[in-house]
Each structure stands twice: as C-alpha cells, then as structure tokens.
Amino acid sequence: MSDFGMANSENLLSIYTDALLRGQTDLQSFLQEHNITFDSTLGRLVRLADYLYTMLPYVKPSPEFVESLYEELVGIEVSDSKDWFSQFQFERQLERQLERFRHLPRPMQLAAGLTITAGFFWIASRVRREGLLSGTNDQDNLEKSA
Amino acid sequence: MSMAYEKIEEADLITAAVAGDKQAFGELYLRYVERIYNYCYYRTGNTQEAEDLTARVFMRALSHIENYDERGVPFSAWLYRIAHNLVANWHRDNNRRKVIPIDDFIVSRNLEEVPEVFTELQEEKEQLMDVIQSLPEERQQLLFLKFVEKLSNAEIGQIMNRTEGAIKSLYHRTLLALQDEMSARGIGPIRNSGISRRQNKK
Structure with a gap:
C-alpha cells in the first residue's frame, strides 16, 4: 500500500465500488483519472471489484414460492381491514399534528x-x-x- | 395480493403490522422478499435452502414484529439481522457439509448464451463461491450486501452494527484476502496478469 497509503486506498476502492454499483464508472477511466497503475495493489483490488460485480448477479425467487409464502403469512383475510385502516390513518394524522x-x-x-x-x-x-x-x-x- | 397497501409508506405499514394487520405485513414481505432470498441464496448456494430460510426469516419477523423498534434500526436491517442469525444457525447445523454447490446459478450476461462459455463461467462461479465461502462469515456477509444487494457502506454498517468507516476498512481487507486466495487458486481477473501478492512476496 506504499503507493497510496492505507486510508486513501480504502477511500478510492469504496468510491470506485459505489460508482460501479450505480453503473456510473468504467475501470479504465477510473484508473487513469486517479493515476492508478493496472498492476499496483489498488489497481488489482479495483479490478477484483469489477470482477465480483460481474460474477455475483441478483437472483430472483420463483413467483410460485413468493406467492405461496405470501398466502401463508397473510393467512385468512383480515375482516374489516378497511375500517381499521381509516381509523389507523386518522390516528396517524393526529400523531403527526401532535409531533x-x-x-x-x-x-x-x-x-x-x-x-x-x-x-x-x-x-x-x-x-x-x-x-x-x-x-x-x-x-x-x-x-x-x- | 392487496393493491391498496402498495401505495402506503413503509413507516405506516410497519405501524399497522405491529398493530396486527397481516396484510400490511404481507406488503412489507413483498417489498423485501427478493432481497432476503438473495441473501439466503448466496449464503447457502442452494435454491431450496434459500427458500426454506427465507420463509423462516419472515415467519420469525411476523412473530416478533411487536418487538420491532422503528427508532432502532431500519426495517430492512432488522430483517437482515434475522436472516444473518438463521443462516449462521444453518451453517452450524450443516457444519460437516462444507462444500456448497451453486445450483442453477441465474445467468445474466450475454457471454453466457454460448454453451461452452456458459460451462466455463459456471465452473468459475462455483470456484469463486468456494473461495468466498472460505472467508470469515462477516466478510462473506459484507461481500453479498455490497455486490448482490448493492448497499452503501452506511447501510451495511446499520445491518452489521458497525460504523461506515469500519465497513470501508473491512471491505478493503476483505478484497485483499479474497485476491490472495483467488491468486493462490489461479482464478479471477488477477490470474490473467500472472501477478499475485503471494508471488510478489516470494
């Protein structure tokens, strides 16, 4: 970590990763902008972050699973939930006024x-x-x- | 699934769920089920286990919702903490079954449409998961929260009960350790450059 210092290196790695996850950066321009060489320790870590981003995609559960668990959690229909909710909203409004x-x-x-x-x-x-x-x-x- | 609840703010849904409204809890479930499923999936590497753990997370959340304190941690962080505890128990109970295959890894990049490339990438992903699962638990958790859930250091800090700065340092150390291990096994992006920290040390 002699080329950047630990704190600076941690910062740059986090800045790069956050921008990467938001889809707002690319590797080459980041390395150039911060004068980071490709094979320096920080350069390798930044490339590793890039690699992990590609290799760990977001997965989706099956819709059947989502639906059946929902039914199980919600269970039987809550009767008079509409009345309950209007009362709840009134109380919420009152609470906000008091706040x-x-x-x-x-x-x-x-x-x-x-x-x-x-x-x-x-x-x-x-x-x-x-x-x-x-x-x-x-x-x-x-x-x-x- | 209820349409009326979709437009309600999270804080209101939580209050309603705490008061016993199951449909409000159902809406909270719909908002978080994918994220919790992802977490469980990457921590176990198995669809069935992920489904089972996800169900247990929400069952536990439902039975303890009255204990949830809005002013403490955000609802998402509360759910992740439940998931973290259940996954930790799962790992303890399945200690002997060390190698966890990543079954039906969902593919999302164009490269993977070519069969040979798909197989190669599948193998590489399994190797990567193997390396990740060899890391200490908190580092695995950090990697999944960052790369799969795409959370900021501050958000991860709330889940892991650490400061933002501590997460930043842990993230840096985690990537260093991961890079070392991947270089030793000859996988990942550093492999192609032929340089690893271990080689440098020699």
Missing part, C-alpha cells in the same frame, strides 16, 4: 394551549346555555299546555 406541536417554540405552545382550552370552555358554556334554554322552553310549553 408538529411538540416542535413549536414554548411561547407558541403556550398560546396554542390557551387558545384550545379557551375554545373548549366556550363550546362547553354554549352547549350548557343552549341546554338550559331548551330546558326552560320545554317547561314553558308544559305550563302553557296545562
């Missing part, structure tokens, strides 16, 4: 909290008042009919 709230600055969190609490009390008082009003109306109607 966003958690990341707000403290004063904004406080302001939002106060607004929500005030809103809650306002709605509660309205419901109560309307309930009372309808209650008095009912009583009036009863008295009139009597």
Whole structure:
C-alpha cells in the first residue's frame, strides 16, 4: 500500500465500488483519472471489484414460492381491514399534528394551549346555555299546555 | 395480493403490522422478499435452502414484529439481522457439509448464451463461491450486501452494527484476502496478469 497509503486506498476502492454499483464508472477511466497503475495493489483490488460485480448477479425467487409464502403469512383475510385502516390513518394524522406541536417554540405552545382550552370552555358554556334554554322552553310549553 | 397497501409508506405499514394487520405485513414481505432470498441464496448456494430460510426469516419477523423498534434500526436491517442469525444457525447445523454447490446459478450476461462459455463461467462461479465461502462469515456477509444487494457502506454498517468507516476498512481487507486466495487458486481477473501478492512476496 506504499503507493497510496492505507486510508486513501480504502477511500478510492469504496468510491470506485459505489460508482460501479450505480453503473456510473468504467475501470479504465477510473484508473487513469486517479493515476492508478493496472498492476499496483489498488489497481488489482479495483479490478477484483469489477470482477465480483460481474460474477455475483441478483437472483430472483420463483413467483410460485413468493406467492405461496405470501398466502401463508397473510393467512385468512383480515375482516374489516378497511375500517381499521381509516381509523389507523386518522390516528396517524393526529400523531403527526401532535409531533408538529411538540416542535413549536414554548411561547407558541403556550398560546396554542390557551387558545384550545379557551375554545373548549366556550363550546362547553354554549352547549350548557343552549341546554338550559331548551330546558326552560320545554317547561314553558308544559305550563302553557296545562 | 392487496393493491391498496402498495401505495402506503413503509413507516405506516410497519405501524399497522405491529398493530396486527397481516396484510400490511404481507406488503412489507413483498417489498423485501427478493432481497432476503438473495441473501439466503448466496449464503447457502442452494435454491431450496434459500427458500426454506427465507420463509423462516419472515415467519420469525411476523412473530416478533411487536418487538420491532422503528427508532432502532431500519426495517430492512432488522430483517437482515434475522436472516444473518438463521443462516449462521444453518451453517452450524450443516457444519460437516462444507462444500456448497451453486445450483442453477441465474445467468445474466450475454457471454453466457454460448454453451461452452456458459460451462466455463459456471465452473468459475462455483470456484469463486468456494473461495468466498472460505472467508470469515462477516466478510462473506459484507461481500453479498455490497455486490448482490448493492448497499452503501452506511447501510451495511446499520445491518452489521458497525460504523461506515469500519465497513470501508473491512471491505478493503476483505478484497485483499479474497485476491490472495483467488491468486493462490489461479482464478479471477488477477490470474490473467500472472501477478499475485503471494508471488510478489516470494
């Protein structure tokens, strides 16, 4: 490793391999660009990476196997999965909103909290008042009919 | 196979699977089955064993999905770790059967359409697999994750529980060891140049 140094050699080998796996390089131009001789230690390692890339192709399992294992894993149909999923998505959305709230600055969190609490009390008082009003109306109607 | 689940993000599928939705797990399976199969295939060199191990990986994943922690390792890394443990057990149980033939190696390059070239390449692949399988287990794992799964050093690091820099060094050392062994056996690209590290040392 005298020609490049260990760390540099490791770096160049990784750079070449990553580019190779992305299909973005070729051996000759890489060797030339980095002034690496064909038979230097690094040159041989780069060629070996090239060789492994050619010799180790991606394999595919048979579709029958994939299908049968899927059936086995999923098993019987999950009933009402649609309902479950819409509920799940709603909860997920709620979680995201809460997460966003958690990341707000403290004063904004406080302001939002106060607004929500005030809103809650306002709605509660309205419901109560309307309930009372309808209650008095009912009583009036009863008295009139009597 | 469910169409609705195809469009759902992985994180959501995982949450659903953890909550017991088998179809969500089924979708995760469909996304990863080929990669796990490849891993098992190259680590055993046998289609039937690869299918059996792949099935066991997903069965185990399904039965332990509630223990999966999203914030720990990515789902793919979690699956690879299960596969790694099962393959290691498989090797321990099959210790005596040392030579593993690569059956029906899937061919993908044009050269292999010529029968003589096909046979020659088939032999060369078997020799290469033999050399790879003589390497320590972590080095075999690294080579398959890199060349078959085409993962980056960072991704491999997550699976093997190492830093990116450690993987970079291990990769370099692995290729040096592989090159030495291949030169000694007279196979691979270095054979043609007639120069090997061992010859240089002499």
